[in-house]
Amino acid sequence: MATGTVRLWAAARAAAGTAETTYEAETLGAVVAALGSTYGDALARVLGHCSFLVDGHRVGPDFRLPEGGVVEVLPPFAGG
DSSP states (O other): OEEEEEEEOHHHHHHHTOSEEEEEESBHHHHHHHHHHHHOHHHHHHHTTOEEEETTEEOOTTOBOOTTOEEEEEOOOTTO
């Protein structure tokens, strides 16, 4: 199991009430599920529309997380 940092931006930050947290998980999908469980329905709804970067690379839910990685949670921004 890997540990690392999760950075939440824009609507994800507002829904979670925090800009940053940590993860302890095997995959990105596990991190997303844990975020929804921890921070509630408002964040879970936002996460369904987000893109996810791990160490600067766009990845999907089955991506195996590296130790010390940084997950960026990017909701859609205005105009894009």
